[in-house]
Amino acid sequence: MISKLFPHPLMTVVLTLVWMMLMNAFTPATFVLGLILGIILPIVTSPFWENRPVIRRPLKVAEYMVVAIYDIVVANIQVAYLILFRRNRDLRPRFFTVPLELRTPEAIAILAGTITMTPGTVSSDISTDGKSLLVHGLDVVSEEETVSGIKSRYERRLKEIFE
Numbered sequence: 001m002i003s004k005l006f007p008h009p010l011m012t013v014v015l016t017l018v019w020m021m022l023m024n025a026f027t028p029a030t031f032v033l034g035l036i037l038g039i040i041l042p043i044v045t046s047p048f049w050e051n052r053p054v055i056r057r058p059l060k061v062a063e064y065m066v067v068a069i070y071d072i073v074v075a076n077i078q079v080a081y082l083i084l085f086r087r088n089r090d091l092r093p094r095f096f097t098v099p100l101e102l103r104t105p106e107a108i109a110i111l112a113g114t115i116t117m118t119p120g121t122v123s124s125d126i127s128t129d130g131k132s133l134l135v136h137g138l139d140v141v142s143e144e145e146t147v148s149g150i151k152s153r154y155e156r157r158l159k160e161i162f163e
Helices: 009-023 028-048 058-085 105-117 143-162
Strands: 094-099 121-126 132-137
Touching: 009 028, 058 105, 058 143, 094 143, 105 121, 105 132, 105 143
Parallel strands: none
Antiparallel strands: 094 132, 121 132
């Protein structure tokens, strides 16, 4: 009974919180409406979630979020420095490929999203076989170091979480 009412409990919580933030009012009415949406939307969309991802190590999710937020803050400072103090001709923009060991589509999507949210990098494409990600960097000193950093800081953790 509970699993039918809450097929995706985490999604219910997230949708409720997002609704309250979008409404910018923390009242009982917005909470109830958010909770109703948080219950109804997962029920309606659950047929599309046949192969729901399994989070193998939930505590690693918190670690991943801390690392990603830290990297985003540091990258903001680095990009601000580049914009303020470097000339365009001195930048080393480059496309490079990140070979993927991840096979879970959700993990690959989170990796691509994290790369895109980090200032100075953007995920541009994924190969048709899903084994590599095309990334653009604003100032890439060493392609090997950048790929190695992405794999060790993000991909390794995502692999522990999902696979």
